[in-house]
Ligand SMILES: Nc1ncnc2c1ncn2[C@@H]1O[C@H](COP(=O)(O)OP(=O)(O)O)[C@@H](O)[C@H]1O
């Protein structure tokens with residue numbers, strides 16, 4: 001679904017990613033952990049194609065297509081969707097409108113009210129996007145927009161940060177729903193094998209690992225100082241980081 005190859009990225013004239021390679025297979029959820037400032041958000045923003053993130057070497061492939069030079073809106077059309085770590089406030093645009101815009105960008109029509117009910121956001125539809133929203137409300141608004149877009153690859157930048165423990169369950173369930181548990185049978189695969197896969201794929205940056213309680217992650221990467229230092233079982237990675245800190249991950253190198 002996604003393949004990042006030896007990616008070098010400069011932000012404001014400084015190289016932040018020094019040759020990052022990772023893969024998100026179809027129907028799989030992949031986590032990305034790492035200390036603050038290691039370049040996790042930079043990687044996700046570059047995959048989405050935002051300006052200010054200059055790719056100096058390496059390639060990004062999505063569904064087998066080289067998207068390294070593709071503008072953001074075309075990546076969205078192809079099926080990449082992002083939930084920001086710190087979403088911007090957009091004054092003059094109502095949440096309801098951005099939900100409709102997000103859906104139409106993917107050629108879909110949705111009922112914003114019906115979608116909003118799933119993340120307890122129905123009272124926010126008439127408010128300007130993220131204007132005065134609490135941390136948790138912003139995260140729910142991000143997920144609401146993703147629900148409208150229905151992307152094939154979800155890029156989630158710390159979806160649980162700033163969310164109180166009570167609401168994490170709601171958010172986790174909504175994310176699970178977008179990922180889609182039900183899948184069509186695949187030729188040559190037993191139903192049991194197929195059932196393990198999600199309909200969609202995701203790359204999830206997580207600081208606390210709380211999201212692992214709700215989403216069945218298959219693979220985890222650790223990014224330190226702009227380099228992938230380790231990959232493996234996401235739960236094992238989380239346990240190691242909790243117990244010994246990121247220093248231990250560097251031994252993987
Ligand atoms: N717009 C920017 N201008 C200058 N430096 C930036 C900008 N965005 C990110 N950086 C720098 O890039 C590094 C990686 O940041 P980021 O990708 O946000 O890390 P993480 O998400 O892992 O915490 C940091 O040192 C940060 O200060």
Ligand SMILES: [Mg+2]
Pocket residue numbers: 040041042085157
């Ligand atoms: Mg970040």
